[in-house]
Structures are given as C-alpha cells and as structure tokens.
Amino acid sequence: MSNLQELIDADNENIAKSRKILTGFDPELSSSLDTAAAMFKTFSRCMKGALDDSADLADLHECAKELGVEPDALTTLIRSTAQGDPFLERARTVSGRLIARQARVIVFLLMQRQYMWAATDLLRGRLTPVVGYERLQAESVALLFLMRDDPTIGRDWLRITTPDKGMAFYRTHRKSITKLTESMGLGGGI
C-alpha cells in the first residue's frame, strides 16, 4: 500500500473515531458541525430570494433598447469612455450593482467552502489548517462588509487576475479588513 493510501485510510478511520469521541463529550458537539453546514445552505436559500438579478437585468435590457444596441454591445459601451447619455449612465450604475452582487455571492460561496473544508479536516484530526480556514472566513466576512458599503470594491475584487493585483488590492484594504474582523471578534483568525 502506498504512503498516501495509508494516510487516506487513516483519515477515514479518524473521521469515525472523532465523531465517536466528540459525541461522547456531548452529542451536540458532533452534530453542531453538521448544523453549521446546514446553516450555510439555509443562508444560501435566504440569499437566493433576496438577491434577485432579474429587475436589474430587465433594466439593462431596457437601457440597451433605448441606446439602440444589442445587449452584448451594451457591455462594450459601458466599459468605454463614452459619456453624456443618461441611459448609458443608468446602465453603468445597474451593471456595477450586478457585478458587486455577483462578487458578494462568490465570497459567500467561498466562505461556505472554507467551512466545509475546515470541518472535514477537523474530523480528520487536522487542526492547523482549520485555523487557516478560520482566518479566510474572517477575511471573507470583512470583504462582504466592504463590498456591501462600496460596490466598486466588489468590482475591483473580481478584477484581481494576477498575484500583483491581489497584493495591491490587499494593501489598499488591509487596514479596513483588520479593523472589521477585530470589531466582530474574528480578529484572532487574522
């Protein structure tokens, strides 16, 4: 058997063992890990109803019609330096809102995944990566707050396509992120 397969087998055994030990302390210590996973799903459903794109998409469609362009060409027009047309400005605002919403949804999904990875590592008996995931969760929460208050931050975050851009983004928002995580009692994760 390969070394990797040995570890994989040990992981599987450890999950069952961890469940048993945690349940032995209190059944809710083990089941709360599942409850938290289910809560991320619940919040996802709450968001689905609240963060509806349909009104903004219809608005963009109307702007495209008024500007006499196809919806695909509207994106190019929004990104251009053209100015002066109220429908173009309206399209820019709506598009910015859509992009920011998309960024917030992605950050939430990342948080959910960070939780799932952390909880399963925890059951495998790995604590160090869990601390790392908690740190990522803390940063994600702070980003969600920043994106909620300033949609351009969501847009800038989505435009991070290189490590240099990522570093520049982090440098710009580092202080705000730290301040927010500390105010929410999540500073230990940073």
Place this chain on the structure above:
Amino acid sequence: MGSGSAFHVRPWSAVQALSFPKDSPGKTRLYYQEFQEDDPFQYFLGPLKFLGTQTRVFQALGTAFPEATDPIWSERVQTFGQTVARLWQKLEQNYPEPCQRVRTMLKRT
C-alpha cells in the same frame, strides 16, 4: 496567530503533533493527526473554538447581506449560539483548570 500558523512555517504549527519518543533518543516525529486521544480537553477545545467562530460568522452574515431578511435566519443563529454557549459551559465544568490556562494564555497574546 491564524495567518502565522496556518500559512507560514511556524513552530506553533508543529507543536500539537510533535513527538520526541523516549524509546528512540534523538528521533523527532511529526504526526499527521494533531488530536491526541490522551488529551481529551484539547480534543474538545479545537472543535468548540471553531464552532464559536462560526457563531460570529453567522451573526455577521445577516448584517453583511441586509437584503436577506428571512426571520428564520436570526432564529437559527440564536439557537446555534445558545448550543455553542452550552457546550462551552460544559467544557468549563468538566475541565476547569485547562480552561483557566487557555484563558490566561489568550490574555497574554
């Protein structure tokens, strides 16, 4: 500590799984698994700290997404927080001295 221990090479990352076996002097072992069955307090502390973080994350989510106003969410966050608080209380009752040590350590950092 989170970033330092999990994303950088730090002694803290090794402490929980490091072993210097008495029967093999000079040998250093680093286990893949960081829980020690002979130290149940540490075994329970890790998951509880993690669940405590999730309580704060859930509380923050409602504020981060003011559009998502489903009352079921605040109810569930409250229930979850109460469960985690009860589990902490139980840990304090069952392991008062180690809990005190952790509190002292956290005050120092």
